[in-house]
Amino acid sequence: xxxxxxxxxxxxxKIHYLDIDGQCGFSxxxxxxxxxxxxIERKLYIWYSEKVFPNMTEDERNNGYLLACxxxxxxxxxxxxxxxxITAISQKLLxxxxxxxxxxxxxxxxxxxxxxxxxxxxxxxxxxxxxxLNSGFETKCFSWIPIIKSDNDRLHNILKKGIAxxxxxxxxxxxxxxxxxxxxxxxxxxxxxxxKKMRRTFQERSTDPFRDFLKRESFxxxxxxAALYRVYLFAVLKRDNYLIEKLKKLLCDLRMxxxxxxxxxxIQDAIMLAKNLYGAKLGETVFDYALEKSIINENSNECRLLxxxxxxxxxxxxxxxxxxFTDNEKNLFYAYLVIRTDFRGEIIQTNSRVGFANxxxxxxxKEYFIEGKKPYEDELVRLALNxxxxxxxxxxxEARICPKKNSAMLHSTLKNYESIVRHGTGDxxxxxxxxxxxxxxxxxxxxxxxxxxxxxVRRTSARQARSIAAxxxxxMEINKHIKxxxxxxxxxxCRPEVFGQVFRYLSDTLVICNEVWEKAVRTGYKTRNxxxxxxxxxxxxxxxxxxxxxxxxxxxxxxxxxxRLGHAxxxxxxxxxxxxxxxxxxxxxKQTLIDDIVWLFCKANEFGCQMDSSLKTRLEEEYxxxxxxxxxxxxxDGITPSIYDYYQSWKLRGxxxxxxxxxxxxxxxxxxHTELERFDRYQFNDKVDHNLxxxxxxxxxxxxxxxxxxxxxxxxxxxxxxxxxxxxSLIRQIQNHMIRQLVCRGIGIETNPSSNYLIGTIQKYxxxxxxxxxxxxxxxxxxxxxxSVSVNTDDQGVFDTLLENEYAxxxxxxxKAKDKDSHPLYDQEDIYEWVDYVRRMGMEQIFL
Numbered sequence: 001x002x003x004x005x006x007x008x009x010x011x012x013x014k015i016h017y018l019d020i021d022g023q024c025g026f027s028x029x030x031x032x033x034x035x036x037x038x039x040i041e042r043k044l045y046i047w048y049s050e051k052v053f054p055n056m057t058e059d060e061r062n063n064g065y066l067l068a069c070x071x072x073x074x075x076x077x078x079x080x081x082x083x084x085x086i087t088a089i090s091q092k093l094l095x096x097x098x099x100x101x102x103x104x105x106x107x108x109x110x111x112x113x114x115x116x117x118x119x120x121x122x123x124x125x126x127x128x129x130x131x132x133l134n135s136g137f138e139t140k141c142f143s144w145i146p147i148i149k150s151d152n153d154r155l156h157n158i159l160k161k162g163i164a165x166x167x168x169x170x171x172x173x174x175x176x177x178x179x180x181x182x183x184x185x186x187x188x189x190x191x192x193x194x195x196k197k198m199r200r201t202f203q204e205r206s207t208d209p210f211r212d213f214l215k216r217e218s219f220x221x222x223x224x225x226a227a228l229y230r231v232y233l234f235a236v237l238k239r240d241n242y243l244i245e246k247l248k249k250l251l252c253d254l255r256m257x258x259x260x261x262x263x264x265x266x267i268q269d270a271i272m273l274a275k276n277l278y279g280a281k282l283g284e285t286v287f288d289y290a291l292e293k294s295i296i297n298e299n300s301n302e303c304r305l306l307x308x309x310x311x312x313x314x315x316x317x318x319x320x321x322x323x324x325f326t327d328n329e330k331n332l333f334y335a336y337l338v339i340r341t342d343f344r345g346e347i348i349q350t351n352s353r354v355g356f357a358n359x360x361x362x363x364x365x366k367e368y369f370i371e372g373k374k375p376y377e378d379e380l381v382r383l384a385l386n387x388x389x390x391x392x393x394x395x396x397x398e399a400r401i402c403p404k405k406n407s408a409m410l411h412s413t414l415k416n417y418e419s420i421v422r423h424g425t426g427d428x429x430x431x432x433x434x435x436x437x438x439x440x441x442x443x444x445x446x447x448x449x450x451x452x453x454x455x456x457v458r459r460t461s462a463r464q465a466r467s468i469a470a471x472x473x474x475x476m477e478i479n480k481h482i483k484x485x486x487x488x489x490x491x492x493x494c495r496p497e498v499f500g501q502v503f504r505y506l507s508d509t510l511v512i513c514n515e516v517w518e519k520a521v522r523t524g525y526k527t528r529n530x531x532x533x534x535x536x537x538x539x540x541x542x543x544x545x546x547x548x549x550x551x552x553x554x555x556x557x558x559x560x561x562x563x564r565l566g567h568a569x570x571x572x573x574x575x576x577x578x579x580x581x582x583x584x585x586x587x588x589x590k591q592t593l594i595d596d597i598v599w600l601f602c603k604a605n606e607f608g609c610q611m612d613s614s615l616k617t618r619l620e621e622e623y624x625x626x627x628x629x630x631x632x633x634x635x636x637d638g639i640t641p642s643i644y645d646y647y648q649s650w651k652l653r654g655x656x657x658x659x660x661x662x663x664x665x666x667x668x669x670x671x672x673h674t675e676l677e678r679f680d681r682y683q684f685n686d687k688v689d690h691n692l693x694x695x696x697x698x699x700x701x702x703x704x705x706x707x708x709x710x711x712x713x714x715x716x717x718x719x720x721x722x723x724x725x726x727x728x729s730l731i732r733q734i735q736n737h738m739i740r741q742l743v744c745r746g747i748g749i750e751t752n753p754s755s756n757y758l759i760g761t762i763q764k765y766x767x768x769x770x771x772x773x774x775x776x777x778x779x780x781x782x783x784x785x786x787x788s789v790s791v792n793t794d795d796q797g798v799f800d801t802l803l804e805n806e807y808a809x810x811x812x813x814x815x816k817a818k819d820k821d822s823h824p825l826y827d828q829e830d831i832y833e834w835v836d837y838v839r840r841m842g843m844e845q846i847f848l
Contacts, residue, residue, distance in 0.1 A: 631708075
């Protein structure tokens with residue numbers, strides 16, 4: 001970690017806001033001096049720097065402290081200020097092109113690392129404040145795009161030929177932190193139920209041994225304090241003496257030890273007064289008092305809701321430099337930024353933990369403070385969709401949303417989105433919007449006799465699938481925007497087998513609307529079935545586990561030519577690096593392990609892979625040991641099934657498990673019987689031969705997998721598995737064969753670089769599997785080893801990214817990549833050709 005970035009982390013993330021001078025009424029310890037905007041408390045710095053700079057000695061950390069103190073001073077070596085660290089790094093990373101702030105292309109990777117924890121607005125507003133003070137200019141427009149772009153004109157000219165966003169979760173693609181923060185800062189009372197949803201914090205909480213006598217406030221109280229600081233500083237900026245005096249009394253109460261909870265009503269009264277006096281109405285709602293009536297004309301685009309907070313930050317930064325803020329007000333602003341950053345870290349995944357579970361925890365919080373507040377919910381959609389759709393070069397935007405309980409609710413939701421987009425951007429932009437309805441996965445409930453695995457998800461998705469089909473059957477105009485289906489959320493929760501029937505049913509459903517039908521009659525244009533994509537191979541207990549999920553998605557869910565896989569990291573991640581990262585030790589459930597071993601063993605034989613004889617023996621022994629432990633005599637004939645038998649039984653998992661409760665006679669009738677209800681006709685997976693189903697041993701194994709308590713209980717137990725070098729080598733071979741298989745089947749991959757960088761085990765952007773999937777234009781590749789790939793954002797609000805920036809980050813990472821002799825690994829011309837090539841593949845992946 002570079003020193004400047006680390007110092008910003010210490011001062012704005014690690015040091016607690018109550019450590020800042022003037023934040024509480026408790027007495028100071030004599031062995032600890034004051035920490036403030038203009039003075040870093042050395043003991044606090046040294047304490048936290050041990051965590052931020054773990055590889056430094058204490059003497060080196062002391063030098064870091066001295067360097068931070070120097071960086072706080074102005075050009076004359078005077079007037080130290082923590083805000084100067086923000087301004088200084090902004091000047092190094094940002095530039096102004098006309099009135100548009102951009103990031104210097106060569107600094108994109110560093111910009112991402114520096115800005116992501118605190119949010120870009122703190123840095124961009126500090127940069128503008130400094131620029132305007134030096135130039136005599138005054139910024140009027142604060143509604144710039146949510147995430148700034150690079151200054152690489154050549155890259156942007158390539159992208160202006162047309163780009164497609166093929167993996168865009170709607171709810172996670174807005175500015176979730178900013179909307180939640182604005183909602184909270186403008187309505188801070190009666191929020192206890194919202195904070196109760198946040199049962200625990202996801203960040204490492206700031207603690208130090210010097211001020212442990214300070215009683216910690218609740219997270220809600222912390223935010224109440226921030227709301228008071230914000231409205232007070234706003235009143236100072238407006239020179240509203242009445243509001244200033246009213247709020248000074250509340251600040252005095254805090255310093256006297258009064259809890260924020262005891263004065264929250266008075267804080268809210270002051271906020272309401274500010275809203276009435278200064279806030280601009282958007283429709284019938286004043287969202288933010290800082291979004292003033294006086295600036296709304298210059299800030300009326302899709303990003304309008306961001307303008308108030310940005311102007312507030314901009315003016316505060318100017319006041320800290322110009323001397324218009326008192327020392328106390330500068331400390332209040334410092335504390336406000338620290339609390340704001342702390343709250344951001346509970347909404348945006350800024351911690352360094354890997355795995356989908358960590359991301360999912362954040363994902364669940366994205367609407368906590370705006371849920372049920374329709375004006376904010378509409379702004380969420382407006383900010384997510386309209387800014388992207390307005391771009392001329394955005395050819396298609398594929399928004400992922402969850403199905404609803406019934407067709408009426410789904411239709412109402414989609415019509416609301418249509419109204420927001422049409423009103424904000426017009427028909428041309430709306431025509432670029434398509435929907436993919438994604439079924440959320442969820443974890444299984446404890447065993448209940450007679451109930452199969454993941455029964456709740458099966459029932460819910462079946463109900464939702466019928467509601468989708470019912471809507472499509474009405475042939476309304478909205479149908480032409482519904483293009484496909486997906487399954488999202490944690491792969492560890494349930495496997496593709498759970499959605500097999502739903503996918504087969506909906507992918508065989510014709511999408512017709514009257515407008516398209518008339519066109520078909522007139523021109524011979526053919527209507528389409530729903531397309532399919534599936535989140536697979538993103539999160540896994542072992543690479544074999546992720547590869548099996550990809551295979552299951554193809555086998556059970558009927559993925560075919562033109563279908564796509566979301567992420568598919570297991571297909572391209574480097575096995576040696578992955579197992580090295582895991583210390584070659586995997587913690588995994590016994591059921592998952594036996595399934596992975598059987599699948600890996602049999603797939604290796606199918607593909608003709610070379611398997612080390614000792615590994616082959618070990619896998620067979622592991623299988624028989626696990627089988628006896630989990631299944632015992634579940635096959636019913638006293639003979640342990642071979643690995644091959646188990647594998648054949650695994651192929652039946654795409655069938656509805658309820659069929660396997662029938663006796664042999666009734667089951668065989670089901671095979672030949674045509675169901676009256678269309679949904680039930682997809683209970684059997686037509687990709688699997690009926691002869692497998694007629695085998696009693698295979699049926700018995702599949703039945704035991706779902707309905708025997710011992711199998712479920714024993715299978716859920718956790719065990720340790722050691723993966724060695726020969727195991728890693730086999731995984732590599734399987735990956736290569738599966739890549740060739742997907743190429744031949746015409747199935748593409750939706751990659752999401754920043755998402756995978758934050759969730760997965762990838763340490764650098766140039767390590768992203770997209771280069772394993774398709775490195776044509778960059779290096780020579782074997783035939784049929786180049787998959788169709790697209791670059792996407794996934795959750796651009798959660799990951800603070802932009803589609804153009806995803807391309808820029810990959811291009812810069814490739815430019816910086818070095819070979820073993822520290823020479824550039826890729827030619828720059830080849831990099832731009834590759835970017836253009838991937839851009840075109842993204843457009844070719846659009847669901848028509």
